[in-house]
Amino acid sequence: MSVQVSERTEPPAKPARTGEPLVRIRGLKKYFPITRGIIFQKKIGNVHAVDGIDLDIYPGETVGLVGETGCGKSTTARLILRLMDITEGEIVFDGRDISHLKASKMRPLRREMQMIFQDPYASLNPRHTIGSIIGAPFRLHGTVPKKKIKDEVRQLMELVGLNPEHYNRYPHEFSGGQRQRIGVARALGLRPKLIVCDEPVSALDVSIQAQILNLLEDLQEEFKLTYLFIAHDLSVVRHVSDRVAVMYLGRIVEVAEGSTLYETPKHPYTGALLSAVPIPDPELASKKRRIILEGDVPSPINPPSGCRFHPRCPRAQFPTCKENDPQLEEFHDGQMAACHFPLEDRALIEATG
Amino acid sequence: MAEPLLEVKDLKVHFATEDGVVKAVDGITFSIARGETMGVVGESGSGKSVSFLTIMGLIRSKGAMVSGEVLFKGQDLLKLPSDELRHIRGSKISMIFQDPMTSMHPFYKVGSQIGEAIRAHQDISKKEAFSQAIEMLRRVGIPRPEERAKQYPHEFSGGMRQRAMIAMALSLNPDLLIADEPTTALDVTVQAQILDLIDRLKEEFDAAVVMITHDLGVVAEHCDDIMVMYAGKAVEYGEARDIYYNSHHPYTWGLLQSITRIDQDLGDRLRPIRGLPPSLIFVPKGCSFHPRCPYVMDVCKQETPPLLPSAGHHATACHLSLAEKERIFDQEVASHR
Numbered sequence: 268m269s270v271q272v273s274e275r276t277e278p279p280a281k282p283a284r285t286g287e288p289l290v291r292i293r294g295l296k297k298y299f300p301i302t303r304g305i306i307f308q309k310k311i312g313n314v315h316a317v318d319g320i321d322l323d324i325y326p327g328e329t330v331g332l333v334g335e336t337g338c339g340k341s342t343t344a345r346l347i348l349r350l351m352d353i354t355e356g357e358i359v360f361d362g363r364d365i366s367h368l369k370a371s372k373m374r375p376l377r378r379e380m381q382m383i384f385q386d387p388y389a390s391l392n393p394r395h396t397i398g399s400i401i402g403a404p405f406r407l408h409g410t411v412p413k414k415k416i417k418d419e420v421r422q423l424m425e426l427v428g429l430n431p432e433h434y435n436r437y438p439h440e441f442s443g444g445q446r447q448r449i450g451v452a453r454a455l456g457l458r459p460k461l462i463v464c465d466e467p468v469s470a471l472d473v474s475i476q477a478q479i480l481n482l483l484e485d486l487q488e489e490f491k492l493t494y495l496f497i498a499h500d501l502s503v504v505r506h507v508s509d510r511v512a513v514m515y516l517g518r519i520v521e522v523a524e525g526s527t528l529y530e531t532p533k534h535p536y537t538g539a540l541l542s543a544v545p546i547p548d549p550e551l552a553s554k555k556r557r558i559i560l561e562g563d564v565p566s567p568i569n570p571p572s573g574c575r576f577h578p579r580c581p582r583a584q585f586p587t588c589k590e591n592d593p594q595l596e597e598f599h600d601g602q603m604a605a606c607h608f609p610l611e612d613r614a615l616i617e618a619t620g
Numbered sequence: 621m622a623e624p625l626l627e628v629k630d631l632k633v634h635f636a637t638e639d640g641v642v643k644a645v646d647g648i649t650f651s652i653a654r655g656e657t658m659g660v661v662g663e664s665g666s667g668k669s670v671s672f673l674t675i676m677g678l679i680r681s682k683g684a685m686v687s688g689e690v691l692f693k694g695q696d697l698l699k700l701p702s703d704e705l706r707h708i709r710g711s712k713i714s715m716i717f718q719d720p721m722t723s724m725h726p727f728y729k730v731g732s733q734i735g736e737a738i739r740a741h742q743d744i745s746k747k748e749a750f751s752q753a754i755e756m757l758r759r760v761g762i763p764r765p766e767e768r769a770k771q772y773p774h775e776f777s778g779g780m781r782q783r784a785m786i787a788m789a790l791s792l793n794p795d796l797l798i799a800d801e802p803t804t805a806l807d808v809t810v811q812a813q814i815l816d817l818i819d820r821l822k823e824e825f826d827a828a829v830v831m832i833t834h835d836l837g838v839v840a841e842h843c844d845d846i847m848v849m850y851a852g853k854a855v856e857y858g859e860a861r862d863i864y865y866n867s868h869h870p871y872t873w874g875l876l877q878s879i880t881r882i883d884q885d886l887g888d889r890l891r892p893i894r895g896l897p898p899s900l901i902f903v904p905k906g907c908s909f910h911p912r913c914p915y916v917m918d919v920c921k922q923e924t925p926p927l928l929p930s931a932g933h934h935a936t937a938c939h940l941s942l943a944e945k946e947r948i949f950d951q952e953v954a955s956h957r
Contacts, residue, residue: 335809335810336777336778442897443664472663473834473837473875473878474875475892475896476878476880477878477880478892480880480890481890499807499808500880501808501882502880502881502882503880505882506890540809543809543812544808545808545815545838545841546840546841546881546883547837547876548864549841549861549864552840552841557812559816562763563777563779564777
């Protein structure tokens, strides 16, 4: 049971989206109250972290979720795993409505959904050995007899490219990339159906990023995993995702197949994000037209009226964009965007050479 | 080439530790002139940050053994007494760091912190320093600088904080700006803005910039020269064009192939560099990259390759012959990126 990480060069065949989605999200909202006062707390507003999103994740696919800091992508991930209570909306996981399940009812479901965290330095307990960290899910869920846990852990370590002899070492003895492998092994132990990867490679060097991305790809193929892949690096997301959802201020503004989104973005925000991505080629990079967005992301406490992107949008027309809130509309091939004045089919490639 | 502003000759920084000598920087040589931007690229632990902290005189560890020459406008910084060095640091050479959150003091107003940096080098009143700080905030593109200067760092977003750091670094009109991973903690949209800002200010102040990064993708359009570092040594040095279109070192090839590209089709499998960077205590014998190199030969395990120039000031430290390097780059590397 070992996976060769760097030998194969052809990509695995991606499954078609058929049948029931593994995760179905409808109208998902999460508001965090802002209060003032110490004893008599008065609610003075809400942070609209996630404000009505719809998303389907089909078995075996990788859905990328991208957006700037503070757009609500990590909150969305935590809501799907029910690590937080939701304010409004519906989450169906594998045919079961989990939107308001109690913690005790959620627990058995947790073995089907796991998470890989961004910071491999903060997500591993420094006082536990690698063996006990990777073995923790087995002990908590009792899926493997106690005597066999050690064997199981060693197999997992081998699977993710760690030396099983390092079973008794501590996290500080490992480099960032190896720690991320430990995180992957821990998530994989209970053979989950869904793994949420929250910025799994952002903290790593580029050369190590590529190793981890290839590992995730191999494991997906071997165990038929479904990934929700959250990242702010659009080129990484393009590489791993079948479909990509772009978030802005708590909303999904565009969803499409990876190549469609990158070649013919419809939403001006997607266009601006894509144009900001650096290209490792001095000549192409200097030819590229860049759309500079003015200002910062507005506060999610009082999001702008109408289209939330209108104060920064280079294509905004008034009063339409300020007054009417655009809904996600289908363009072609399942490409959906929420915009009154979508971009024409000019290829991004044309601008980049 | 113009008169060099900074000339570094055979800089070595070794640390004595209980486990042995850590050769963090093991002999690097380069020079940089006004108006130029130099990129320094390498993985964590390749010695890129330590080199520039040493040049800034910020390595204080007792076990540090520094040798070589760091000539700044002809003056050797390594031989200067610390009070004279302090005069140069901040006013002539300044630095911006990766994490703008931890490099500002949370208790003081942003304007006062910038003002303090100015007052450390100029004899002016607090009030004058504060108004100069406001002017600097304006120049780095912070809207409403009068209000912003009175705010605390936590009231700034990541991108704004990095702009404020740049304002502080440039407030004394330095000749050399060292940017250590200035955009790694930022979103792509903000990253693009900050890099453009550094470019623009470089022109405005007629300064030189050193951009330290682990990602060759980020610096493509901003650097004139690039130095690729591995295990404390420069393995390749050249103009940006040489590095991106005609690179001659297997490690640079690995870096180029590891980058996921946005303008490239899906499906192509990434080709990472295998293995991990070496411990700097037990650096492999011969070429330090040989355990990870796909083109390793017997000679690589015995002899350390010198940094040899091929054309212009493009230089590489690798035992492969020039013809082989060119063949491998054209056939295997260029087609896979």
